[in-house]
Amino acid sequence: MIEIRHLQLLQKVAATGSLSAAARELGFSQPAASQQMRALERSVRTPILLRNPGNTTLTEAGEILLQHAEEVLARLALAKKEIAAITNLESGTVRLASFPSSSATILPRALSMVSQQHPGVHFTLVEAEPPESLSLLRQGSCEIVIGYTYRRPLETEPQGLLRIPLCDDPLHLALPRGHRLAGKTQPVSMNQLRRERWIAGCPRCRRQLVETCQDAGFEPDIAFSTDDYLAVRSLVSEGFGVALLSGLMLSSVRLGTLELCAVKPAPVRAISAYTTPALAKVPAVRATLEALATISRKLRAEGGPGPLPVSG
C-alpha cells in the first residue's frame, strides 16, 4: 500500500537528490528513508529510485509517481487548510430549525452576535415546530433546533439529544378590548376564566391549554384552534374568545386592539436549543449555542422574553 509518508519522502528525495538529506529534512534517520523507499518500490512492484551515491534520481516510474505525489500532497494540504478554517470559525455553515416566534426574536440577535465575531460563518434557517424540527435534527438536516416544551403536560425529554435551556416564555392572557377582565393590574387567576370561550394554538399548545384549565378545575370551551398566531390574535380582537399567547410571540408582533394581562399560576413554556452530542463538538455549532445562551441570559436580565407588552 502506498502511504502518504512515502510520497512526502519521495518528494524530498527528488528535491535533494539524496536519501540521507531527505531523511534529515523530514526528521528521521537514513535507514528509515531507505526502508520506506524500499517499501514503496515493493508496493508498486517496480524500481522508483536510481541510487547513485550523492545523486539519487528517479526512474521513469518514479517521475510519474512524483507528479501524482505533488498533486496528492497539495490536495491534502488544501483539505487540512479548509478544515482548519472550519475549526477556526473562518468558514462553515450552521443549519437551524426554529419556530416562528424565536426566529423573530432570540435567533436574530444570537446569529448576529456570532456573525460579528466570526464573519466567515454562515447560517440557514428553516421554520419548524418542535416535533418535526427534532426529526430534522435526527435525520441530519440541521445542526441546531430551537424548540419549546411545556411543563404541563410533562413532555418526555427527547432521547439522545442535547437540550440547552434558553429561557422561560410565560403565557399571557389575551382579551378583546372591553372585556370584563381588561386592564387588571393584578394577575388573573385561571379560576376566573372557567366561563370563557377559548382560541387555541397548535396541537401541543392546545393540549397545554386543556391541562392548565384542568389543573384549575374546569374543561376549557375551545371555540377555535389554529396554529396561525396572527389568526388567533385577530379572533381574540373580534371578541371570538380569549387566548393564552406567549410573551416571546407577543414581543414580535403588533398587538392591534388586544388587551393583555398576566395569569396566575403563570403557564410557562421553556425555550430550549437542541443539538446532538456529536454536533455540540463542532466549533460553529458550539459558538452558536453559546451565543444563544448568552442572548437568553440577557433577555432574562431584561425581565423575561419580551417585556410584558402594553396594549396598543
Next chain:
Amino acid sequence: MIEIRHLQLLQKVAATGSLSAAARELGFSQPAASQQMRALERSVRTPILLRNPGNTTLTEAGEILLQHAEEVLARLALAKKEIAAITNLESGTVRLASFPSSSATILPRALSMVSQQHPGVHFTLVEAEPPESLSLLRQGSCEIVIGYTYRRPLETEPQGLLRIPLCDDPLHLALPRGHRLAGKTQPVSMNQLRRERWIAGCPRCRRQLVETCQDAGFEPDIAFSTDDYLAVRSLVSEGFGVALLSGLMLSSVRLGTLELCAVKPAPVRAISAYTTPALAKVPAVRATLEALATISRKLRAEGGPGPLPVSG
C-alpha cells in the same frame, strides 16, 4: 497524520452510512474502523462523523475531507495504473546513447524487435562515443549505452556499471584501389604494414592502432587522425594512407573505391551494452538489453558483425 486508509474508510463510511458495513467491505473489524476514524478526527482536530446508529453521516468538515479524499484516491489509482503500464511494457521510454556504427546496424534491429513486441515502448537515441556516453549514463541522461572497448590497450572496466557483451567487431584493413596488398585472399600480417602511412580514427581508435603496431614491432606512421569515418574512407580511397576500419562500420556505409582485406592477428573491438544495476531492473530497459543480446547472437550466427564486405 492523515493516512490513505483513513480516506478509503471515510469513503466507505460515507457510502454505506455505517462504520460496521464499511469495515466489513474493507475486510477488517468494526473496532478497527472505529479507531481509524477516531485517529482521523484526532489528526484533523475536529469531528468528522456523526455517529447515529445505522445512519452515520459526515459533518461539514467530513464532507470537505471526503471530496478531497475522492480526488486523492482517484489520483493514486491513476498513478498505480500508469506505473503498471510501465512495468507491463505498455508505455515508457528508453533513452539510448550509441556510437554511429552501432546506431546504423545492431541498434535498429534490436529496437524494432522490442517495438514489435511492445508497441507502447518508445526510444530516444543520442550519438556519443564511449567515454562521454558512459558519463551520460552515470549522470542519468540515458538508460543504455552501446559502446566498445579494445582488448589492447586493456581498458579499465567502468566502475559500478553493468556491461552486457554483445559481439566482437573485427577490424579490417582498408586500402586504396591498386595498393600492392589489394585483393589478397589470405589475411595480411601486421608485419607487412610497417612501411605504410596510416589514417587513424578517434583518439581511442588511434591509441589502439598504435599499440597493435607496437605489438607487431613497429611504430605506425600516422599521417592523419579524424573521428569522421567517412573522411577516413575518402582519405584511404585517395591513396593518402591505409586504415583499420571496423566490420560493423563497413557494413553500414558504401565502400566506394575501397579495397579490404583481413589482418592477422585480427584486431578486435568488443561491442557492449552498458547500463546501471538499478536500471537493469526496469522492465523496458531489461527488454531492450535482451533484444540487443538476441540480435547480437543472430549476428554472430550470421558470421560476425557485418559479413566481410566485398569491395565495390
Next chain:
DNA sequence: GCCTCCCATAAGTAATGCCAATGACAACGC
C-alpha cells in the same frame, strides 16, 4: 417486552517502523 443492530471501549497480540551500529562502495583530497 425482547431482540437486533450499531458503535465505543478494553485488553492482548502481532506486525510494523524506527533507531543505532555496521558494512560496502565510490569520490575527493593529500
Next chain:
DNA sequence: GCGTTGTCATTGGCATTACTTATGGGAGGC
C-alpha cells in the same frame, strides 16, 4: 598511493502502532 568523507544497504533490538476478540451501552423494530 591511501585515508577520509560522503553515500546507501543491512542487521538486531525496541517501541509504537494497529489489528483482533470480547464486552458494554444505546436506539429502534417486531
